Amino acid sequence: MKVLVFLEQRDGKLKSSSLEALSLGAKLAGSAADCAAVLVGKGVEGLAAQVKGYGADTVHVVDDAAFEKYNPLAYANAVEAAIKAHGAKIVLGVASPMGRDVFPRLAARMDAGIATDLTSCELSGEKLSGVKPMYSGKALAKIEIASGNVKFATIRPNVFPATQTGAGNAAVAKLSASAPADSRIKTIEVRKGASTKADLTEATRIVSGGRSLASADNFKILNELADVIGATVGASRAAVDSGYATHDMQVGQTGKTVNPTLYIAAGVSGSIQHMAGMRTSKVIVAINTDPEAPIFKVASYGIVGDLFKVVPLLTAKMKQLLT
Amino acid sequence: MKVLVLVKPTPDTESKIRISADGSKIETGDVKWIINPYDEYAIEEAVKIKEKAGAGDVIVACFGSDSAKELIVKALAVGGTRGLLVSNEGLETADSLTVAKVLAKAVASESPDLVFCGRHAIDDDNMHVGTMVAELLGWPHVNVVSKLEVTGKTAKAERSVEGGMVEVYEIGLPCVIGADKALNKPRYASLPGIMQAKKKPFDLKKPGDLGVDAAALKAGVRTVVTGFTNPPEKPAGKVFKGEDVEVMVDKVVKLLREEAKVI
Ligand SMILES: Cc1cc2nc3c(=O)[nH]c(=O)nc-3n(C[C@H](O)[C@H](O)[C@H](O)COP(=O)(O)OP(=O)(O)OC[C@H]3O[C@@H](n4cnc5c(N)ncnc54)[C@H](O)[C@@H]3O)c2cc1C
Numbered sequence: 001m002k003v004l005v006f007l008e009q010r011d012g013k014l015k016s017s018s019l020e021a022l023s024l025g026a027k028l029a030g031s032a033a034d035c036a037a038v039l040v041g042k043g044v045e046g047l048a049a050q051v052k053g054y055g056a057d058t059v060h061v062v063d064d065a066a067f068e069k070y071n072p073l074a075y076a077n078a079v080e081a082a083i084k085a086h087g088a089k090i091v092l093g094v095a096s097p098m099g100r101d102v103f104p105r106l107a108a109r110m111d112a113g114i115a116t117d118l119t120s121c122e123l124s125g126e127k128l129s130g131v132k133p134m135y136s137g138k139a140l141a142k143i144e145i146a147s148g149n150v151k152f153a154t155i156r157p158n159v160f161p162a163t164q165t166g167a168g169n170a171a172v173a174k175l176s177a178s179a180p181a182d183s184r185i186k187t188i189e190v191r192k193g194a195s196t197k198a199d200l201t202e203a204t205r206i207v208s209g210g211r212s213l214a215s216a217d218n219f220k221i222l223n224e225l226a227d228v229i230g231a232t233v234g235a236s237r238a239a240v241d242s243g244y245a246t247h248d249m250q251v252g253q254t255g256k257t258v259n260p261t262l263y264i265a266a267g268v269s270g271s272i273q274h275m276a277g278m279r280t281s282k283v284i285v286a287i288n289t290d291p292e293a294p295i296f297k298v299a300s301y302g303i304v305g306d307l308f309k310v311v312p313l314l315t316a317k318m319k320q321l322l323t
Numbered sequence: 324m325k326v327l328v329l330v331k332p333t334p335d336t337e338s339k340i341r342i343s344a345d346g347s348k349i350e351t352g353d354v355k356w357i358i359n360p361y362d363e364y365a366i367e368e369a370v371k372i373k374e375k376a377g378a379g380d381v382i383v384a385c386f387g388s389d390s391a392k393e394l395i396v397k398a399l400a401v402g403g404t405r406g407l408l409v410s411n412e413g414l415e416t417a418d419s420l421t422v423a424k425v426l427a428k429a430v431a432s433e434s435p436d437l438v439f440c441g442r443h444a445i446d447d448d449n450m451h452v453g454t455m456v457a458e459l460l461g462w463p464h465v466n467v468v469s470k471l472e473v474t475g476k477t478a479k480a481e482r483s484v485e486g487g488m489v490e491v492y493e494i495g496l497p498c499v500i501g502a503d504k505a506l507n508k509p510r511y512a513s514l515p516g517i518m519q520a521k522k523k524p525f526d527l528k529k530p531g532d533l534g535v536d537a538a539a540l541k542a543g544v545r546t547v548v549t550g551f552t553n554p555p556e557k558p559a560g561k562v563f564k565g566e567d568v569e570v571m572v573d574k575v576v577k578l579l580r581e582e583a584k585v586i
């Protein structure tokens with residue numbers, strides 16, 4: 001089966017979950033000859049070497065000044081050119097801001113089926129099937145695409161393994177694609193927003209605080225723990241609404257859906273809406289003064305106690321262990 | 324300026340999601356329906372544009388069942404000027420591209436300057452329909468927009484992406500804008516607003532009225548949800564209480580390292 005994998009890069013840095021998509025692509029394709037990848041950007045040709053051994057013989061590269069910054073129409077055109085060049089029947093990517101922007105556009109363009117944010121994915125004959133969380137993770141849907149010349153799917157980050165099997169020499173094949181007129185859409189700037197940490201949705205470790213932090217200043221005890229363990233800081237909506245944390249830190253139904261391996265919730269009660277965003281975390285640690293707090297029901301480990309005492313101690317212990 | 328807002332009914336965020344005994348569907352009998360929360364930001368932004376201009380149309384459109392009318396009227400109560408409901412009878416479980424095909428025709432029949440949608444719907448968690456509508460119309464789009472400024476025939480839109488980065492776009496109208504939570508603060512309906520909403524114009528259409536062949540659409544559905552399962556229950560956790568704080572912290576750190584192997 002001819003499979004194409006969209007490899008994402010920003011500022012010349014390959015997205016780590018793109019390797020997860022590529023490993024899956026190699027598996028579905030069955031051979032390195034049938035598996036290809038596509039890289040889009042400016043001065044990105046060199047990145048192809050980083051995917052050597054991950055199962056694709058060819059990396060189509062659209063390398064041009066017009067593709068330096070992400071632009072949905074330009075990138076859709078580039079991926080479309082690679083689909084045609086490879087004769088791809090299945091196109092895989094990551095359920096990231098970029099993947100979730102480009103793939104629906106191409107599915108509409110090619111009148112194709114699309115499955116987004118898969119946590120499992122299989123191919124049997126022509127049929128692509130998988131599982132996708134819906135209702136903020138309250139249900140898992142079995143999803144199937146049986147018809148159409150091309151099928152699109154994106155995978156949830158941190159779920160599929162990235163495996164370097166050694167197959168696939170990732171030879172560069174240059175490709176050109178057209179960019180839209182500036183008058184239609186132009187990316188004028190990509191700048192730093194508030195935070196510099198890994199985005200919550202990508203973070204493998206998260207430390208979250210709730211209303212009980214009681215001030216923006218107190219979040220620094222969470223920042224200290226986060227710095228030690230390499231985590232990103234999140235918050236409940238009550239903390240955001242009270243102005244202790246910024247909205248991009250909010251985890252939950254109306255915030256971000258996260259999927260880290262470790263989620264530490266300090267002074268978060270564990271409302272349905274908060275849990276909708278973090279219940280799929282692999283390991284959850286809850287710190288709360290109230291032994292009846294709902295967060296303890298989903299916690300792998302819990303400490304009934306005052307976060308202002310527990311968190312600094314936890315930071316100290318982790319520091320000992322990790323440095 | 325003529326603005327069209329796409330709204331989708333979704334189960335209330337508090338709803339318990341129950342899977343039918345045979346696993347084929349979600350039981351919706353006791354579900355309370357709301358407008359998809361992100362669509363509320365879309366409505367607000369459209370109404371703000373109308374108010375700033377001092378005039379204009381805000382059409383609130385949905386491809387849904389008859390019961391969606393009530394929700395569209397709620398959007399009219401906060402400033403929408405006209406409702407448009409395209410019946411999805413027989414196509415209730417159609418995939419996102421099928422929905423987008425109908426909505427693209429609905430948009431084309433209204434030729435607005437700007438279309439708003441929500442960044443994603445909280446039932447299917449797809450983030451498909453707005454972008455697909457844009458593609459089917461040959462329009463540009465920006466999704467997950469946290470800030471928007473419309474000046475004449477262009478707009479400046481900011482979208483937040485991973486790593487705390489913000490992409491800033493200049494986009495030509497007509498286009499599709501997907502609203503994120505940071506875009507604005509949706510207002511509550513006033514009593515006069517609620518009263519007036521019931522009298523505002525409301526169109527009920529069938530796909531056929533928009534020149535869409537419903538049977539052909541149905542035959543063209545490619546992505547199918549074949550069933551549902553509950554997410555796996557986690558084994559009961561280990562919760563420590565009543566001991567010395569330092570002892571409890573030590574225990575948890577040890578478990579994280581040796582049992583869970585995540586540190
Ligand atoms: C439509 C809708 C969408 C929503 N979306 C979201 C969302 O996306 N994300 C979200 O988080 N919420 C969301 N909410 C809000 C949600 O219902 C809760 O109100 C919110 O999550 C509560 O935040 P909290 O846990 O910080 O506060 P609280 O519920 O007030 O909990 C504070 C907790 O801290 C504990 N505590 C107090 N002092 C200490 C201390 N010294 N040490 C340790 N523990 C302490 C208390 O025992 C309590 O459990 C939404 C609500 C609605 C209606």
Ligand SMILES: Nc1ncnc2c1ncn2[C@@H]1O[C@H](COP(=O)(O)O)[C@@H](O)[C@H]1O
Binds near residue numbers: 329330362384422
């Ligand atoms: N049936 C529908 N009717 C009107 N708008 C819709 C419909 N389905 C989706 N949308 C719009 O598209 C957005 C994204 O939906 P989704 O692709 O389902 O995540 C929603 O927030 C709505 O604005």
